[in-house]
Amino acid sequence: MASSTRATAGGTRVLIDSDVLIWLMRGNARAVALIEQTPDWVISAVSYMELVQGCRDKAELKALQKAFRSSETEAQTDILPLTPTISQLACTLVEKYALSHSVHMADALIAATAISHAMPLITANKKHFSVINGLQIQVFKP
Numbered sequence: 001m002a003s004s005t006r007a008t009a010g011g012t013r014v015l016i017d018s019d020v021l022i023w024l025m026r027g028n029a030r031a032v033a034l035i036e037q038t039p040d041w042v043i044s045a046v047s048y049m050e051l052v053q054g055c056r057d058k059a060e061l062k063a064l065q066k067a068f069r070s071s072e073t074e075a076q077t078d079i080l081p082l083t084p085t086i087s088q089l090a091c092t093l094v095e096k097y098a099l100s101h102s103v104h105m106a107d108a109l110i111a112a113t114a115i116s117h118a119m120p121l122i123t124a125n126k127k128h129f130s131v132i133n134g135l136q137i138q139v140f141k142p
Contacts (some may be wrong), residue, residue, distance in 0.1 A: 004022060012040070012137065013044055013120070014038060014040070014041050014119055014121070014122050015041070015043065015080070015110070015114045015119050015120070015121045016041045016042070016122050017047065017110060017122060017123035017124070017125065017140075018033075018046075018047040018051060018106075018110070019123060019125050019140075020034065020122055020140050021043065021051060022054070023124065023142045025051075028142050030141065030142055031140070031142065034140060035134050040121075040123040041077075042077065042078040042080055042117075043068075043077060043079055043080070044080050044082075044110045044114075045079055045080060045082055045133065046110050046113070048068065052064065082109065082113075083116070085116050086113050087109075089112035090105070090108040090111070090117060091108075091117060094108045095138060097131055100131075101131045103131065104128075107125075107128045111129055111135050113124070114135055114136070115132075115134050115135055119136070120137065120138050121135060121136065121137055121138070122139075123139065123140060124139070124140045124142055
């Protein structure tokens with residue numbers, strides 16, 4: 001996995017949620033346009049793992065690996081690793097919101113990644129994230 005070290009030139013880095021990437025993989029025109037219009041986007045290691053788990057066979061897995069690790073693209077996708085800070089914040093989010101708002105582990109880790117890197121999260125699942133204080137959300141509508 002690539003770690004994130006590049007700086008933004010004239011724009012804000014954004015974290016793309018798994019659901020947006022799923023829409024992209026399905027060929028959704030709005031998802032394609034979003035990605036094309038967002039030059040500096042990254043994903044969480046959790047989102048990458050969710051995508052891997054969604055692969056139906058080895059061919060899909062190889063295509064996914066190639067898409068995220070390809071040096072043929074202009075900018076290789078950064079996959080942000082989990083860190084102790086992200087893990088601690090995610091634990092706090094689960095403690096605070098799991099019972100009251102059904103915030104699950106994966107969403108807490110993705111939200112904690114966005115918060116710890118001070119970047120907005122683009123997601124179609126506003127309901128999963130809207131309760132989390134300090135998280136900037138940009139809603140994607142497929």
